[in-house]
Amino acid sequence: MFIYFCSIVIVNTSSLFYFPVVGRTFLFVMFISIASSIFFDRYQVKHEKIEKDLAIQTQNILKEKEYIYKRISVDEKERKMRHDVRNNLDIVYGYLKDKKYEKAEDLVKELLGVVEERDALIHTGNVSIDSVIDDKLSLAKEKNIIYEENAKNMYYGDIEINELALLIGLALDNAIEACEKVEENRYIYFEARNKKDYLVIHITNSIIPHTKPRFYKTSKLVDKMNHGFGVEEIKDIVKRYDGDIQYDTKEDRVILRIILKTKKD
Incomplete structure (x- = not known):
């Protein structure tokens, strides 16, 4: 508002310029430049925000895609483990029966590792x-x-x-x-x-x-x-x-x- 009223006073006061037309033209160009700069700055900030948001959305989509692939891989391992649970228990039982405790422990750890890997992906x-x-x-x-x-x-x-x-x-x-x-x-x-x-x-x-x-x-x-x-x-x-x-x-x-x-x- 201050700039507006000042410009009105300056433009309507011919005695402020030796060549009134030139002075008024100069003021007009100056204010247009200021207005353009403000508009461009706001446009640039808005454009950068939109560009950044799109980049983040793209990045998140790629992360989700990678995460889903990991989940699918772990789920397949878990399904296979569940399908073979009877066979795996028979193998563990056989190890225990033969007192091969380390092999039994290793197999149990391997089976638990699949479950832990799945749980680690779910937050x-x-x-x-x-x-x-x-x-x-x-x-x-x-x-x-x-x-x-x-x-x-x-x-x-x-x-x-x-x-x-x-x-x-x-x-x-x-x-x-x-x-x-x-x-x-x-x-x-x-x-x-x-x-x-x-x-x-x-x-x-x-x-x-x-x-x-x-x-x-x-x-x-x-x-x-x-x-x-x-x-x-x-x-x-x-x-x-x-x-x-x-x-x-x-x-x-x-x-x-x-x-x-x-x-x-």
């Missing part, structure tokens, strides 16, 4: 979210980070699954990044539970003792399209679901608490 029961968690779990293992969780039987209600998967993925990225800086006792604990009409998520991770992490963005991700996209995007998603986000820093750990409303008003 919440939702493919989109489980594929993201499985991807972050693999990254955590590479960096010697102990990961534990308690997230089964989550109720999502009206929460968009892809947005929830993105939120969890970004939060775990931040937790992994913080753990990387810790020399010993690297760990992440992920918990999700329902409380009345809300989904409550807790992510606890180790930090360098007596430090204060900055919670404004992910600062150092291998995935370039998520660079600087962390906490702000989490806050946006939380806001869309009338929720709340809090960071509680202890001596050697930080606890992220996210609350999302599962039912729209």
Whole structure:
């Protein structure tokens, strides 16, 4: 408004210019340039957001595809094991009868390994979210980070699954990044539970003792399209679901608490 009224005064005051037409033309061009710059900047920000969202959706689809292939492979192993359960029990019994305890133990471990492999792939029961968690779990293992969780039987209600998967993925990225800086006792604990009409998520991770992490963005991700996209995007998603986000820093750990409303008003 200030710029508008100033421009009206300047344009209608001929004495301000030795050549009024030139002066007014200059002002017109200047304001058009400013307006164009503002419009272009907003367009660019919006375009980058759309481009980033599409890239993330594509990445999530690829992760889901990879995860489904892993599930299919493990399920086939489990079906074969169940089909051959009688034969396997007969073999174990034969080993025990012949006092070949080590061979019996090895076969039992092999059979249990199939079940454990299947259970390790199921985190919440939702493919989109489980594929993201499985991807972050693999990254955590590479960096010697102990990961534990308690997230089964989550109720999502009206929460968009892809947005929830993105939120969890970004939060775990931040937790992994913080753990990387810790020399010993690297760990992440992920918990999700329902409380009345809300989904409550807790992510606890180790930090360098007596430090204060900055919670404004992910600062150092291998995935370039998520660079600087962390906490702000989490806050946006939380806001869309009338929720709340809090960071509680202890001596050697930080606890992220996210609350999302599962039912729209």
